[in-house]
Amino acid sequence: MNNNTKRLITDNIVVIVLILLVVGFSIGNATFLKVANLINLVGQMCLNALLASGLTYVIILGGIDISVGSIMAITGILAAQLVLATGVTQTPVIIILQIIVGTLAGAVIGLFIGYLIAYRNLVPMICTLSLMQAFRGLAYIISGGGPVYGLPNGFSVLGAGRLIQTASFPTGIIPCIIIFTVIVVIIFHLVLTKTVFGRHVFAVGSNRNVAHMSGIDTRRVTLLCHMICGICAGLAGVVAASKVNNGHPATGEGYEMFAIAATVLGGTSLSGGAGSVARAMFGCAIIAVINNGMTLMEINAYWQKVVIGAIIILAVLLDMAQKGEKE
Amino acid sequence: MEPVLQVKHIAKEFPGVKALEDISIDFYPGECHALVGENGAGKSTLIKIIASIYKPTKGEVLLEGKTCNFKTPKDAIDAGIAVIQQETSIAPHLSIAENMYLGCEPRYSNGLLNRKKMESDAQAVLDEMELKLDSHTICAGLTAAQLQMVEIAKVISKHAKVVVLDEPTSSLSDKEIDSLFEQVRKMKKANTTMIYVTHRMAELPMICERCSIFRDGLKVAEYMVKDVDEKTIVNSMVGRELGAYVKPEHTAKEELLRVEHLTQEGKFRDVSFHANAGEIVAFSGLVGAGRTEVMEAVFGATRATSGKVFLEGKEVHFKHPSEAIAHKMGLATEDRRRTGLLLTKSIQENVGLPNLPFHAKKFLMKLVNVKWEKDTSEEYRKKLQIKAPNIQVLCGNLSGGNQQKVILSKWLAAGVKVLILDEPTKGIDVNARAEFYALMNKFVEDGGSIVMVSSDMPEIIKVADRVYVMSEGIIKGELSHEEISEINIISLASPVSDDEKKEA
Numbered sequence: 001m002n003n004n005t006k007r008l009i010t011d012n013i014v015v016i017v018l019i020l021l022v023v024g025f026s027i028g029n030a031t032f033l034k035v036a037n038l039i040n041l042v043g044q045m046c047l048n049a050l051l052a053s054g055l056t057y058v059i060i061l062g063g064i065d066i067s068v069g070s071i072m073a074i075t076g077i078l079a080a081q082l083v084l085a086t087g088v089t090q091t092p093v094i095i096i097l098q099i100i101v102g103t104l105a106g107a108v109i110g111l112f113i114g115y116l117i118a119y120r121n122l123v124p125m126i127c128t129l130s131l132m133q134a135f136r137g138l139a140y141i142i143s144g145g146g147p148v149y150g151l152p153n154g155f156s157v158l159g160a161g162r163l164i165q166t167a168s169f170p171t172g173i174i175p176c177i178i179i180f181t182v183i184v185v186i187i188f189h190l191v192l193t194k195t196v197f198g199r200h201v202f203a204v205g206s207n208r209n210v211a212h213m214s215g216i217d218t219r220r221v222t223l224l225c226h227m228i229c230g231i232c233a234g235l236a237g238v239v240a241a242s243k244v245n246n247g248h249p250a251t252g253e254g255y256e257m258f259a260i261a262a263t264v265l266g267g268t269s270l271s272g273g274a275g276s277v278a279r280a281m282f283g284c285a286i287i288a289v290i291n292n293g294m295t296l297m298e299i300n301a302y303w304q305k306v307v308i309g310a311i312i313i314l315a316v317l318l319d320m321a322q323k324g325e326k327e
Numbered sequence: 328m329e330p331v332l333q334v335k336h337i338a339k340e341f342p343g344v345k346a347l348e349d350i351s352i353d354f355y356p357g358e359c360h361a362l363v364g365e366n367g368a369g370k371s372t373l374i375k376i377i378a379s380i381y382k383p384t385k386g387e388v389l390l391e392g393k394t395c396n397f398k399t400p401k402d403a404i405d406a407g408i409a410v411i412q413q414e415t416s417i418a419p420h421l422s423i424a425e426n427m428y429l430g431c432e433p434r435y436s437n438g439l440l441n442r443k444k445m446e447s448d449a450q451a452v453l454d455e456m457e458l459k460l461d462s463h464t465i466c467a468g469l470t471a472a473q474l475q476m477v478e479i480a481k482v483i484s485k486h487a488k489v490v491v492l493d494e495p496t497s498s499l500s501d502k503e504i505d506s507l508f509e510q511v512r513k514m515k516k517a518n519t520t521m522i523y524v525t526h527r528m529a530e531l532p533m534i535c536e537r538c539s540i541f542r543d544g545l546k547v548a549e550y551m552v553k554d555v556d557e558k559t560i561v562n563s564m565v566g567r568e569l570g571a572y573v574k575p576e577h578t579a580k581e582e583l584l585r586v587e588h589l590t591q592e593g594k595f596r597d598v599s600f601h602a603n604a605g606e607i608v609a610f611s612g613l614v615g616a617g618r619t620e621v622m623e624a625v626f627g628a629t630r631a632t633s634g635k636v637f638l639e640g641k642e643v644h645f646k647h648p649s650e651a652i653a654h655k656m657g658l659a660t661e662d663r664r665r666t667g668l669l670l671t672k673s674i675q676e677n678v679g680l681p682n683l684p685f686h687a688k689k690f691l692m693k694l695v696n697v698k699w700e701k702d703t704s705e706e707y708r709k710k711l712q713i714k715a716p717n718i719q720v721l722c723g724n725l726s727g728g729n730q731q732k733v734i735l736s737k738w739l740a741a742g743v744k745v746l747i748l749d750e751p752t753k754g755i756d757v758n759a760r761a762e763f764y765a766l767m768n769k770f771v772e773d774g775g776s777i778v779m780v781s782s783d784m785p786e787i788i789k790v791a792d793r794v795y796v797m798s799e800g801i802i803k804g805e806l807s808h809e810e811i812s813e814i815n816i817i818s819l820a821s822p823v824s825d826d827e828k829k830e831a
Binding site: 191194195196197198199200202203206207209210211212213214215216217273274 | 626628647648649651652653658660665666667668669670671672676679680681683684687692693694695737
């Protein structure tokens with residue numbers, strides 16, 4: 001095999017793995033490739049896609065945020081409580097409220113995390129591990145220990161509603177959650193690839209000292225990346241709450257692992273400096289396909305955890321191997 | 328007499344740089360062999376190869392006639408090669424005894440630590456060295472000199488065959504140096520092979536039998552110390568080529584940068600200097616004199632405790648490098664790989680790095696002006712003759728000289744008027760140096776001002792119009808034009824000895 005083909009393969013390994021998985025599961029199970037299942041599958045990967053978009057930023061910096069699952073619970077509960085407290089019932093108003101709460105609450109939490117990491121020099125892993133616990137506790141406190149329910153129907157449109165009703169799909173074809181996620185993902189992909197700020201994120205992630213000496217405010221960049229990660233987690237939280245039409249304090253438990261796995265599978269290096277929101281989506285797809293496929297093939301759910309964990313290790317090993325090759 | 332340690336035809340290449348070429352030396356037991364040369368001459372690289380920290384590109388190391396196939400530094404230590412680095416590797420929270428036996432602690436037959444034996448053995452070595460130290464003492468409270476003694480005690484306790492001292496006297500007082508030399512003589516008496524890295528010529532006759540002179544990665548001479556005088560050694564050390572570059576006459580124009588009484592607690596104090604358009608001002612001095620720290624403070628990368636900085640007559644207070652850059656000042660750092668360039672990014676991205684905000688298009692956020700970035704980096708690739716097929720080449724794959732050109736490009740693209748260059752030709756080969764000097768010259772002739780920090784004396788003499796000499800955090804003097812000579816610089820740069828301090 002010559003070098004070019006070899007590179008083509010390593011550069012696109014996620015796509016190849018994804019195709020192999022899809023082919024494998026389609027052979028293994030007849031329902032896998034059905035339109036209904038595929039739409040279902042894409043819907044399942046949306047929460048993960050939102051989380052992974054934000055995580056890509058902090059992982060490019062060489063950082064991490066494992067509190068994203070707990071942030072989801074908080075913003076979901078806040079949105080539910082706000083809708084109950086204001087008594088609004090019109091669907092568009094509710095959706096706007098959900099997006100505002102997700103964005104604002106997520107941003108505030110993200111800024112707090114970013115402040116601790118960028119200006120107080122906390123190690124991201126330790127900082128967000130502690131906050132994961134603290135936020136989870138807060139979620140239970142503000143919700144009173146159980147789900148916030150009794151919400152108007154409009155609350156569930158963002159997460160569970162569908163557009164374009166037809167005879168064969170009376171409830172609609174395209175889930176709103178997919179449209180919403182695609183918009184958010186595109187925005188954060190463009191911010192990372194097209195803006196000066198995005199370029200600075202890569203610079204800080206590749207070498208903080210060089211970035212500093214080139215006039216980049218590395219602390220501010222770190223702060224903003226955590227804010228973006230918080231916003232994405234916040235939005236994922238309100239969407240998750242909308243999906244089940246209540247705000248539950250246990251929402252998002254363990255989601256951080258799926259999101260980190262997706263990001264790393266998408267080629268974002270855990271040592272920082274390289275990564276892409278768009279490619280993280282392939283990572284999300286791989287995880288969604290594995291989960292969905294294994295469920296269809298009636299493989300024990302506990303095995304899914306083992307497989308996801310193993311995939312993260314493999315992805316990191318692959319990343320390290322590629323780096324070693326370059327050196 | 329048979330040599331204990333031999334290096335044969337050692338060569339070491341790093342990407343783009345030849346650090347060592349064809350080095351062969353025999354080291355004899357009971358002798359102290361000095362390795363001398365300027366910074367970057369290759370002494371430390373050779374030490375690292377002997378200690379098995381680096382693998383040589385070519386050649387071999389022989390210990391007692393046998394080829395060494397060490398895989399890790401620990402193999403070298405186990406075989407009896409001990410290196411005492413400039414920075415001590417003492418764990419501060421452990422006691423002297425614990426540090427001395429770290430990794431080879433005496434044990435009881437049941438595998439548990441034999442603390443009693445460890446402490447009494449350590450004490451025996453300390454007493455033998457006639458040090459007034461207790462093996463139970465925690466190392467955190469010891470002075471730099473005492474820590475070095477602990478390192479030596481550690482080496483003695485291991486009965487190392489070969490002991491390497493890498494510039495051990497750089498942080499010691501005269502008295503401490505005397506007691507260090509006493510230990511070196513004792514080790515020689517015990518038939519240990521000593522290798523001594525230094526750039527202080529005066530120390531050679533005191534403890535060394537032989538010396539090898541390094542220059543630009545080559546061993547240029549080997550002498551018996553008793554047969555040569557200091558001048559001969561210095562001449563072979565500094566007689567190095569700087570390539571074909573002749574300094575043109577510069578005429579200093581208006582003042583661009585003025586620094587008054589700049590002080591940073593513990594680093595430098597009362598530093599005042601100025602730099603004019605059309606001239607190259609150099610800062611000379613020994614490593615650690617505080618020159619880099621001054622430049623970083625002027626550039627806003629660190630904060631000065633007090634003092635003033637003026638740019639074109641106006642006082643400025645830079646709190647961050649971005650403000651200095653906005654005022655058309657650039658700083659090329661000494662360590663290109665760690666603080667100068669994003670090695671995993673392209674030439675284009677590196678040239679763009681400090682400049683993107685100033686050329687951005689606006690649409691909700693500042694967008695990268697890719698066209699400007701491409702055109703500009705392509706322009707400088709051609710103008711500065713950066714040896715790369717295109718601007719997408721990753722900077723980590725360029726040679727030192729070309730990396731430095733990329734750094735220069737990024738500051739030229741920023742339109743800087745004052746350019747600070749910290750050791751600009753460190754690790755760059757002869758021809759690339761001459762090329763770089765010509766670029767520096769072009770910059771000042773176009774009305775810019777260069778402040779260059781350099782530890783390379785011939786370079787300063789060849790390039791600078793004016794020289795400030797720093798020592799121990801203060802400016803010791805200013806030399807201009809015909810006053811600039813090696814003798815004048817050295818006499819200003821040498822740290823004041825303890826006796827002189829007392830008199831003062």
